[in-house]
Amino acid sequence: MVLQRRLEYGFNGYQVPAMPRASRSVRGRVSSRKKVEDNQMGAFELLATVAGKLLLERESSPASSNASAGKDQHANVTDIIKQEQQDEEKSLKAEPCDQGSCDESVLVSEPGSEGHNQNYYPKESPNALDDADPGLASIVTNSECSEKNGCAEKLVIGSSKNAIGSSSRKIEEGSPGYGEFCEGKAGNGIARQLEAVQRKTGMINGAVADSCSSEDPMELDRKPPLLVSSDSSVEVPMCRDHIPLGSFPRRWDDVKVVSRDDDENSSGCNQPSTIIKAFRPPSRIGDRRIRKLLASKYWKIAPKLKDGELSNTDGETRPVYRFRKSCYTRQRSQRNFPFKRRKLFDRSSVSKSDGGISSEQIFNSPEKSINGDSIGSASGASSPVVGQQTSFRSRDSHVKLSIKSLRVPELVIEIPETETVGSLKRTILEAVTAILGGGLRVGVLLQGKKVRDDNKTLLQTGISHDDKLDALGFTLEPNPAQAPPPLCPDDPPFLLSCGTPQSLTRYEATPTLDPGSSDASPDPPITMLGDFVESDHDSVPSPTEMLTDETTPDSRALIAIPAMSIDALAVVPLHRKAPRSELVQRRIRRPFSVSEVEALVQAVEKLGTGRWRDVKLRAFDNANHRTYVDLKDKWKTLVHTARISPQQRRGEPVPQDLLDRVLSAHAYWSKKQAKQQVKQHSDTCFLL
DNA sequence: TTTAGGG
DNA sequence: CCCTAAA
Structure with missing residues (x-):
């Protein structure tokens, strides 16, 4: 290391x-x-520094x-x-x-x-x-x-x-x-x-x-x-x-x-x-x-x-x-x-x-x-x-x-x-x-200093001066604003910081021209990751997408960002108040697509209920975001869905034939399971 | 780690 | 989806 x-x-x-x-x-x-x-x-800190000159x-x-x-x-x-x-x-000196x-x-x-x-x-x-x-x-x-x-x-x-x-x-x-x-x-x-x-x-x-x-x-x-x-x-x-x-x-x-x-x-x-x-x-x-x-x-x-x-x-x-x-x-x-x-x-x-x-x-x-x-x-x-x-x-x-x-x-x-x-x-x-996936924002460095005031004009900042041009630099920084809106603007945007001492990164940026304003560019939220994650056909919004680009008004030099860029960012509430422990965010919701349901049904028909791990392997091996627990849960909901009237169903409609298969498969395997149990029970009794 | 279920 | 007790 x-x-x-x-x-x-x-x-x-x-x-x-x-x-x-x-x-x-x-x-x-x-x-x-x-x-x-x-x-x-x-402990880990991801320090991603991306810089560039222009x-x-x-x-x-x-x-x-x-x-x-x-x-x-x-x-x-x-x-x-x-x-x-x-x-x-130059830059080195400028920005230590x-x-x-x-x-x-x-x-x-x-x-x-x-x-x-x-x-x-x-x-x-x-x-x-x-x-x-x-x-x-x-x-x-x-x-x-x-x-x-x-x-x-x-x-x-x-x-x-x-x-x-x-x-x-x-x-x-x-x-x-x-x-x-x-x-x-x-x-x-x-x-x-x-x-x-x-x-x-x-x-x-x-x-x-x-x-x-x-x-x-x-x-x-x-x-x-x-x-x-x-x-x-x-x-x-x-x-x-x-x-x-x-x-x-x-x-x-x-x-x-x-x-x-x-x-x-x-x-x-x-x-x-x-x-x-x-x-x-x-x-x-x-x-x-x-x-x-x-x-x-x-x-x-x-x-x-x-x-x-x-x-x-x-x-x-x-x-x-x-x-x-x-x-x-x-x-x-x-x-x-x-x-x-x-x-x-x-x-x-x-x-x-x-x-x-x-x-x-x-x-x-x-x-x-x-x-x-x-x-x-x-x-x-x-x-x-x-x-x-x-x-x-x-x-x-x-x-x-x-x-x-x-x-x-x-x-x-x-x-x-x-x-x-x-x-x-x-x-x-x-x-x-x-490094880049967490949502980036651009930072502007002028002579090694971070220009934080987004409201200043280039002229005011000096960016228009030729002599300063060589000192101009741009950096890619994590976008602190990932957290949900409820931020405390005034508070330093520490994301996860709270509990983890080391995690906090002190990012005292260099002397800033204008403290207080974020140097971030007013760019739209950056959602770079999209759903690239998904292996599935159905694209699910990646967490990033969900991120709000609330840029903290005051983004000081201090920027703490979860190592895991995207998700982490998305998840971590900026609220410093929130106990970190509580911060655990739930996974993003990813509704099953019809094709997934199809795959699930097919697998269950073959393997039966109760073998979710196998189902996972068989049909969702590549869908990393679908755990066997998810599959089990989905099956549960499918069964439920199949039993209720179509009017009561929500979300992407699942073809009736699939639901029918769900019911039949469920019935079949339930029955089988019941028999099995009965048999075991009888065996036990017999032995006794 | 999986299953099974309740939440 | 999450959380957990059980296995």
Whole structure:
């Protein structure tokens, strides 16, 4: 486990306070694996810092713009590097905000289940993974790129349109590049844009292409690549067409995560999915919730991801997010892993945990992995260049900003060496998703300081001044406002904070210009995750969706966010008053779809009532959010529904024929059960 | 961990 | 859906 400094450079981050775990939470519904992991986790804070710099430019007269552009264009690599380094340093100095060490880590473990399938019958939908999951808003691997380019496939970390898109929108309205942002699925849209940009800039062949060829295979192949850490942050490239080529990122160095593999042979189903867990002290609060959430949401996600490998460019220490795959290992002897449950969820995945555990090495995928790295590495600059800003003055005084990329702080991934590349990719994706998935908001940094007052004009803030442009930065932060409306505006928005000491993250942001106002952009609530979680066809609103975007009026620098982004966020009431213990939120309601009912009925007809675990395995093995208890409950309600008049029924109507089958099956099995009992009873009597 | 039931 | 007692 690597603990690292949380923040670096001018990046803000957010920490996720430890999620309280309910000791008892580990109960039945969650797969044992998940539970195990939960238990293992200690306190955990997820610190996700995503930062980026932007390209700030003023709509300008050609002259000025040309000047700038020209400069960039001519700059040689060395210069660029230097400049980048300088930039880094600046920001570093500027924002030391993150003093703490970060204990937080995100653990990704494989839940053993492969939640990928869309259907309950996993085997039947082998391609499930390949299907783009609409829900995967945040992170998307752009397979399209690979297809088109024939090579690089990138992991694009992006927030949903809301997250990044909004920020970009805000910043660069009217810029041509922006529109594309929101196209299609959030993730894909971003990826696509990326690609588009690449094409335009001709970068495809450059950095990206290179990376493709060289790195991919190796990183994973490294001997004991158990632990992969990306020192460098993962940057999310943004496309801005309007930016002069010259100023455009010379290379896609920024794109830290690049993987080309199309392969991802990872057999979808076989790949264990990973769960992200938070290590927490035994506080019980969000525990259950986390488990569940994670369980259902996160693992499912993973499978869909295709790839994305991280490489580190930075040597810097930064917040590290740790993702582990099936690693309860070290601390936990394997014997502790009884996984009976394995039967249910695991298929192949389980084994992995075993093997992989052995070594934990951290290997930083250095620049090498990334083609563009050459630059970064050459410079030795630890952190990738985020972006450069250029400003142009326009007559109408518009400030045009272009975000080159948003960076995600270091990710440390631990994964058994026996895991597949595809698994790795998914793990990374999950990790990133976890970071970004909680709902993000954008923070603006100016000279290392957080600009909190949303009401100030750019002019007032100084963002319009050219000299300050290089000090301009943007960060992605967790959206504190997730909690339900009943917030106490005046209170510091500590989410889970209450009980868990460590969980509280002190996020004293740097000196702020205007305390009190949140630096968050007035963006719409970001619901990045959508229902990507769902493996089911029927999409269920993810918790995130339910989040209200109530931005706390006063969002200070302090932001505590549950490790488990989404769910956690959704769940955690901001009310500090509420006893944490009480905070346990119930799972989101996910009505059974007709198809699910169908599957359930079919399974019960075959297996009978009373064998819910088997039913689960048989028909809902891939529906991670449906536990056997759920199935049992559903059956109960189905029976009830079947008995009442159609007028009394609510919700999505269930075909009468299905209900009839329910009744008949119920009758049949009840009878059978009764007979059985009678028989047993008689036998007993006989013996006596 | 599962089942079975009440809430 | 949640919570739990039992098994």
